[in-house]
Amino acid sequence: MQLIPHFIQGQTTAGTGPRRGPVFNPSTARQQADCAYADRATLDQAVASAVAAGRHWARASHNARQQVVFKMRELVLRDIDALARLIGQEHGKTFADARGEVSRGIEALEFATAAPVVTKGEYSRNVGGGIDVYSVRQPVGVVGCITPFNFPVMIPLMMGAMAIATGNAVVLKPSEKVPSSALALARLWQEAGLPDGVWNVVNGDKEVVDALLQHPDVPAISFVGSTAIGEYVYRQGTAHNKRVGSYTGGKNHMVVLEDADLEAAADAFVSAGYGSASQRCMAVSLLVAVGDTTAERLRALLLPRIQALKVGAYDDAQADYGPLVSADAKRAVLRAVEQCLGDGAQMVIDGRGLRVPGHEDGFFVGPTLLDGVTPAMDFYKQEVFGPVRGLMRVASLDEAITLTNSHEYGNGAVIFTRDGRAASRFVGEVEAGMIGVNVPVPVPVGYYNFGGLRRSKFGEAHMFGPDAARFYTKLKTVSQRWPEPQAGRPATQASSLA
Ligand code: NAD
Secondary structure (H helix, E strand, O other): OOEEOEEEOOEEEOOOOOOEEEEEEOOOOEEEEEEEOOOHHHHHHHHHHHHHHHHHHHHOOHHHHHHHHHHHHHHHHHOHHHHHHHHHHHHOOOHHHHHHHHHHHHHHHHHHOOHHHHOOOOEEEEEEOOEEEEEEEEEOOEEEEEOOOOOOOHHHHHHHHHHHHOOOEEEEEOOOOOOHHHHHHHHHHHHOOOOOOOEEEOOOOHHHHHHHHHOOOOOEEEEEOOHHHHHHHHHHHHHOOOEEEEEOOOOEEEEEOOOOOHHHHHHHHHHHHHHHHHOOOOOEEEEEEEOHHHHHHHHHHHHHHHHOOOEOOOOOOOOOEOOOOOHHHHHHHHHHHHHHHHOOOEEEEOOOOOOOOOOOOOOOOOOEEEEOOOOOOHHHHOOOOOOEEEEEEEOOHHHHHHHHHHOOEEOEEEEEOOOHHHHHHHHHHOOOOEEEEOOOOOOOOOOOOOOOEEOOEEOOOOOOOHHHHHHOEEEEEEEEEOOOOOOOOOHHHHHHHO
């Protein structure tokens, strides 16, 4: 069985720990590799390498760092198809979807080339008594990046590109379910000219995450994953005096008013709801129809669209989406459906029995739609990370906003309407970090900030955009006076006496 190693100081290594975990191809359910799990000693090695290499990288000129990021962008673009296939083999998403993911990662690299612009300091001349004040931003040092399974290339790049561009070293701990992409990126950074030791990858699970959270030489942690783990990472990291940005789960409501273009809303719901087998933190989870007529008309429009979705293996060019990432993930999704039905929801489209010819063992779930979902149901309260979506009915926009704001998550929220005033109220009153108006997945472009509200994010940082540059740099503010040279003395001597 192939062993997926770590990447430390520019080289792959199996590390010192004895632990290993299986990596599956979700389309076939077959184990395709073993992944080495790092122990504390291996992590120490990675951090030591990052500290040493990071010291030099932090001193490199802005221009030198920009050139590496420019080159990395070229290389990721060159290898986009290979990266997309790698993602598909371990995650299960289709080739087109995986290519889209890599493109969003490229966007993060493109914005990171603007690091010198977004980290520029301030300068105030003569604030009083001949004193000038200025500020500078410098790299924080070693950044620990802990990433989820659902975007194996995009999220490491969304975190890592700006961390690297602002002069930090990275220790990346990718999801143990999809470890190969992080290594592929490591090799590309090396080819792009990033000095060895500046980008390290340690694989593993809780053991290595805990070691990272406690490590005294890692001042910053960036995490993406589920809310329970993200809250734990935030609390542990901050207790160890680190800055932590933690981006977590979502349950994104899509509100549709009666005046909306319902055909467009139905199309948007199907692609944003079921794309990538709904394994996206910004997937639309709930369709909130305002008015019974809207709900009935939407339901009629959704039926043929959802039934037309084709589910297949990652390399099936006709497939709209692929399998779930693991057998456990499939079990959890099927359990959520059972419970929701038990709580009184009605089955509109049942995807539980789906069989994909030639891939009978794969972790597939067909598209499923439940009607009559209510806020009291666990299905409503929990993030269900699979292609099961819920239809809800409310009587007014007020009720839709109150419902959306009552949920513990606030990642994304979307409204479909032709009424500008209603949309404006929604934007003003809804408590979500990213809002769409007639746009189903409002993940902003790379030069805007990304992050949710409430329990969809812990900490004040944002994952990409200008805030990321601030997160990866520390601020120093300098008050400086240069006294006039005294008559008859050389300037340097006079200054030293001041
Ligand atoms: P996860 O929380 O299971 O894992 C995330 C990371 O944490 C992985 O690297 C994993 O190895 C590590 N981890 C797992 N258990 C741990 C533990 N007990 N202690 C310490 N570390 C642990 O998440 P996942 O299933 O890989 O990813 C899906 C989740 O990520 C969903 O909830 C999704 O909404 C969320 N997500 C959020 C965003 C966002 O930007 N808000 C983006 C993508 C995914």
